[in-house]
Amino acid sequence: MASADQDVVIQDPLHQPLPEELSTDEAQLHRPSWYAEMRREQPVRYDEERERWDVFRYEDVNSILRDHETYTTTFGSSSEGKSMFTEDPPEHGRLRNFASSWFSPRTLREKRTRFEEIADELIDDIEPGNVDIISEFAHPYPVTVIAESLGLPIEDYEQFIEWSDASLRVPPRTDEEDEITVEEQETAIREMNQYFSELIKERTDGDGNDLITIAATNDNLSHKEKVTFCHGILVAGNVTTINLITNALWCFQEFDLFDDIRSGAIDRKQAIEEVLRYRSPAQSLLRRTTRPVEIGGKEIEEGELIVAWNGSANHDPATFDAPEEFRPERKPNRHIAFGGGIHICLGAPLARLEADIALERLLDRFEVIEPDLSDLSPQATPFGLKSLPCHIEK
Numbered sequence: 326m327a328s329a330d331q332d333v334v335i336q337d338p339l340h341q342p343l344p345e346e347l348s349t350d351e352a353q354l355h356r357p358s359w360y361a362e363m364r365r366e367q368p369v370r371y372d373e374e375r376e377r378w379d380v381f382r383y384e385d386v387n388s389i390l391r392d393h394e395t396y397t398t399t400f401g402s403s404s405e406g407k408s409m410f411t412e413d414p415p416e417h418g419r420l421r422n423f424a425s426s427w428f429s430p431r432t433l434r435e436k437r438t439r440f441e442e443i444a445d446e447l448i449d450d451i452e453p454g455n456v457d458i459i460s461e462f463a464h465p466y467p468v469t470v471i472a473e474s475l476g477l478p479i480e481d482y483e484q485f486i487e488w489s490d491a492s493l494r495v496p497p498r499t500d501e502e503d504e505i506t507v508e509e510q511e512t513a514i515r516e517m518n519q520y521f522s523e524l525i526k527e528r529t530d531g532d533g534n535d536l537i538t539i540a541a542t543n544d545n546l547s548h549k550e551k552v553t554f555c556h557g558i559l560v561a562g563n564v565t566t567i568n569l570i571t572n573a574l575w576c577f578q579e580f581d582l583f584d585d586i587r588s589g590a591i592d593r594k595q596a597i598e599e600v601l602r603y604r605s606p607a608q609s610l611l612r613r614t615t616r617p618v619e620i621g622g623k624e625i626e627e628g629e630l631i632v633a634w635n636g637s638a639n640h641d642p643a644t645f646d647a648p649e650e651f652r653p654e655r656k657p658n659r660h661i662a663f664g665g666g667i668h669i670c671l672g673a674p675l676a677r678l679e680a681d682i683a684l685e686r687l688l689d690r691f692e693v694i695e696p697d698l699s700d701l702s703p704q705a706t707p708f709g710l711k712s713l714p715c716h717i718e719k
């Protein structure tokens with residue numbers, strides 16, 4: 326029988342079944358044209374195959390995210406430790422607020438220098454020439470930042486990256502084509518959570534400022550909830566940030582912006598906001614109705630699953646001028662790439678900081694960065710690319 330520690334496995338909120346219309350690489354690469362068709366012709370529709378509703382317009386998506394009483398993220402009972410992702414208030418606040426100050430832009434400012442060092446160390450190891458910038462940098466960078474943020478011993482980082490990849494079913498950083506199997510994923514999650522569990526026990530009297538100690542010393546969380554918190558940070562903060570960095574490089578090449586960003590003619594931080602809108606790493610968010618509702622003229626019963634397509638909302642012409650144009654100077658930019666309402670991304674300031682540092686260091690250290698966009702292979706959820714070949718020169 327599994328021990329209490331080993332029981333902790335949380336549902337990956339980022340991997341939802343995709344609709345038939347997005348089943349090909351081509352469709353995934355050109356999502357905005359499908360979204361435009363849906364917003365025009367079926368802004369709210371029921372998909373028999375996936376047994377859920379899809380909602381595409383900004384106004385509807387935004388209202389859903391901001392009304393947690395009607396659109397809950399609780400999806401039924403589970404043996405896992407409770408997580409902020411799948412709880413309503415007041416439990417949601419108990420599971421989230423204790424960590425809020427760690428993620429504030431003010432606290433994170435103090436960590437900038439260390440996070441810059443991590444980026445520079447990875448860049449030191451990159452040989453100029455033709456490289457896959459995801460496996461060389463966009464992938465290891467956020468994972469290492471999270472390992473550091475959780476306060477893992479440095480000698481465990483490699484093992485942590487392996488568990489993290491397997492638990493998120495990211496193909497290993499080798500030439501192997503094979504996807505990680507479900508069994509390998511479950512083993513990785515069990516081992517990693519056992520590891521978190523032991524570190525949490527060791528740090529219950531700790532005074533460090535790492536996320537494991539912050540969870541470990543919180544008397545309002547059960548042991549299982551502390552483990553689930555650590556795992557949740559990894560699940561939510563890893564692939565999304567990898568994809569933000571990747572999508573930024575993809576956009577900057579496609580719209581020929583590298584020189585202007587390097588020179589400061591275009592503000593880097595504002596350009597990152599436009600990447601978040603234009604190629605949002607998280608494209609859809611799941612909710613369940615707690616009462617009968619009407620959205621866009623459709624009657625929806627209580628207990629129905631709703632997919633709120635924030636990726637489509639971020640291209641809605643009712644909210645954004647010329648949404649199909651990538652405008653790095655767009656202001657205001659009311660994108661909802663980090664969601665909205667009570668579940669709005671806790672890690673958004675960290676994600677923004679990581680993307681800013683990543684792009685600053687890459688542009689500073691390499692004179693030429695030329696992603697090859699001729700044969701892109703998309704990753705469905707969260708939305709990004711499987712690899713991004715780049716020609717780089719120091």
Ligand code: HEM
Nearest residue numbers: 409410561562565566569606607663664668670671672676
């Ligand atoms: C570009 C990178 C990221 C994107 C696009 C992103 C996106 C999102 C979105 C859309 C949600 C809302 C989920 C929902 O409403 O159901 C969310 C929630 C969350 N994110 Fe992020 N995220 C990113 C990075 C991070 C990072 C770096 C962390 C932490 C290290 C993080 C931690 C969380 C947590 C804990 C939640 C749950 C909040 C709650 O339920 O109250 N995210 N994220």
